Amino acid sequence: xxxxRFRINAPDVINQVIDGEAIVLHLGTxxxxxxxxxxxxxxxxxxxxxxxxAVVEALASSYDASxxxxxxxxxxxxxxLSGEGLIVDNFDDQPAATPSPTISTPKPSFELPVMxxxxxxxxxxxxxxxHEVSTEKGWPHVAPEAGSHG
Amino acid sequence: xTEDFTRAADVVGGLIDRWFMIAGQPVVLQFxxxxxxxxxxxxxxxxxxxxxxxxxxxxxxWDRASTGIGVAAPPLDGRIGEAAGLRVLWHELPLRVLxxxxxxxxxxxxxxxxxxxxxxxxxxxxxYWEFAAPLRMVLHWWLGTCGALMLHAAAIGSDNGGVLxxxxxxxxxxxxxxxxxxxxxxxASDDYVAVDPTLDATGCPTVHSLFGSGKLTADQYANFPxxxxxxxxxxxxxxxxxxLFVNRVFPLQLVRQFPLQAVLVPRITGLPKTIAHKVSPIxxxxxxxxxxxxxxxxxxxxxxAAMAQVVRQVPTYALxxxxxxDAVPIAIANLLRSLDSERHE
Numbered sequence: 001x002x003x004x005r006f007r008i009n010a011p012d013v014i015n016q017v018i019d020g021e022a023i024v025l026h027l028g029t030x031x032x033x034x035x036x037x038x039x040x041x042x043x044x045x046x047x048x049x050x051x052x053x054a055v056v057e058a059l060a061s062s063y064d065a066s067x068x069x070x071x072x073x074x075x076x077x078x079x080x081l082s083g084e085g086l087i088v089d090n091f092d093d094q095p096a097a098t099p100s101p102t103i104s105t106p107k108p109s110f111e112l113p114v115m116x117x118x119x120x121x122x123x124x125x126x127x128x129x130x131h132e133v134s135t136e137k138g139w140p141h142v143a144p145e146a147g148s149h150g
Numbered sequence: 151x152t153e154d155f156t157r158a159a160d161v162v163g164g165l166i167d168r169w170f171m172i173a174g175q176p177v178v179l180q181f182x183x184x185x186x187x188x189x190x191x192x193x194x195x196x197x198x199x200x201x202x203x204x205x206x207x208x209x210x211x212w213d214r215a216s217t218g219i220g221v222a223a224p225p226l227d228g229r230i231g232e233a234a235g236l237r238v239l240w241h242e243l244p245l246r247v248l249x250x251x252x253x254x255x256x257x258x259x260x261x262x263x264x265x266x267x268x269x270x271x272x273x274x275x276x277x278y279w280e281f282a283a284p285l286r287m288v289l290h291w292w293l294g295t296c297g298a299l300m301l302h303a304a305a306i307g308s309d310n311g312g313v314l315x316x317x318x319x320x321x322x323x324x325x326x327x328x329x330x331x332x333x334x335x336x337x338a339s340d341d342y343v344a345v346d347p348t349l350d351a352t353g354c355p356t357v358h359s360l361f362g363s364g365k366l367t368a369d370q371y372a373n374f375p376x377x378x379x380x381x382x383x384x385x386x387x388x389x390x391x392x393x394l395f396v397n398r399v400f401p402l403q404l405v406r407q408f409p410l411q412a413v414l415v416p417r418i419t420g421l422p423k424t425i426a427h428k429v430s431p432i433x434x435x436x437x438x439x440x441x442x443x444x445x446x447x448x449x450x451x452x453x454x455a456a457m458a459q460v461v462r463q464v465p466t467y468a469l470x471x472x473x474x475x476d477a478v479p480i481a482i483a484n485l486l487r488s489l490d491s492e493r494h495e
């Protein structure tokens with residue numbers, strides 16, 4: 001994994017990063033994600049096809065943690081993102097992007113990159129009037145457990 | 151589809167045109183016969199006289215039951231199917247089509263010509279929510295071509311501007327909008343609204359009302375007796391939510407548009423006091439985007455970017471909803487006054 005580059009699994013996956021925070025939506029699975037720790041930073045670099053070793057190096061220059069610990073955390077993060085179908089291997093031959101880490105002294109402590117998942121959108125499809133239907137019978141049969149709305 | 155519509159109009163003896171100003175642009179709903187005219191009540195607050203200019207959007211509407219004319223659906227070839235066949239989206243730009251087999255309806259738009267079509271098999275078989283928020287997908291697609299977007303959000307305000315209330319169902323946005331209506335605030339939406347991210351002369355994006363309606367749960371219906379006179383399906387509340395047409399009870403508070411001052415994410419706390427405190431733009435986007443994108447699919451990437459633009463442009467707050475319900479709209483009005491003062495300092 002260490003030499004790999006990735007890209008966002010578009011068009012199923014869309015994302016926005018604002019002020020160092022990220023939201024990621026998988027339109028195929030109905031799950032959405034919010035980054036915690038240094039997750040948004042790592043997500044931004046991975047989705048820009050920065051190679052994994054360069055991500056680890058950039059984090060090691062920014063945070064107070066051993067490169068081995070950072071590498072293990074990034075590997076675990078990448079495995080999770082891949083498992084959720086948020087990123088896929090990038091085999092194109094374009095030049096690799098380089099990260100722009102924030103360097104401060106003293107280095108802040110390293111917070112594990114985490115992508116918190118929310119899986120309530122399938123419920124949403126049943127809650128909203130547009131979809132307030134039985135998934136078995138279709139329109140106009142109302143879903144038996146459709147709840148309050150707003 | 152145009153041929154089908156023309157045949158339907160010939161059968162019933164002509165066309166009925168209704169003009170509306172939607173998101174600030176002239177839109178014509180052209181009916182083959184009167185059967186689908188009840189769909190216009192949700193737009194009554196946007197009605198206008200026929201305009202000399204070419205409409206930005208013309209929607210042709212007809213039904214099979216009264217005209218005998220069906221619709222030639224496009225070849226689907228197993229293209230995008232969603233939600234176990236409940237709806238089928240088909241895009242071959244500039245044409246976008248939504249089939250809803252269960253309710254027997256088809257919506258389509260040609261994004262280049264500005265023509266759209268809405269057909270249903272039988273108006274009597276349409277679900278009640280179709281009358282509260284009609285033509286959602288056509289308007290969603292069309293707004294995207296105008297640089298605006300439809301959002302799953304409530305919107306209330308004052309003379310100085312208003313707020314979006316965002317979040318999934320059950321978060322309190324609908325109840326908050328009804329509380330605002332009862333307290334005298336301006337009302338633009340309880341569920342779906344259009345937003346133009348372009349900054350106006352006051353430096354704000356613009357909220358455009360689409361549907362002058364609300365849908366009340368049984369609890370909301372019980373808690374808002376002053377709205378009962380505007381509910382059109384009071385005899386069917388055992389199987390339907392109450393459909394409220396605001397123009398029937400509070401017409402003066404139903405507004406066409408206002409400047410967007412803030413985005414609020416309501417949260418029910420169980421505590422007595424209502425408090426607004428700042429949250430990050432991404433927190434507001436996380437409350438707004440998922441439900442909007444999954445209910446109004448087809449242009450997700452562009453819509454998410456536009457939503458991000460909106461939450462970057464205005465302050466974003468969590469609205470911790472207290473149990474003193476009368477204090478909720480007061481808190482929102484105070485926040486709006488405060489924001490307006492800040493903007494004029």
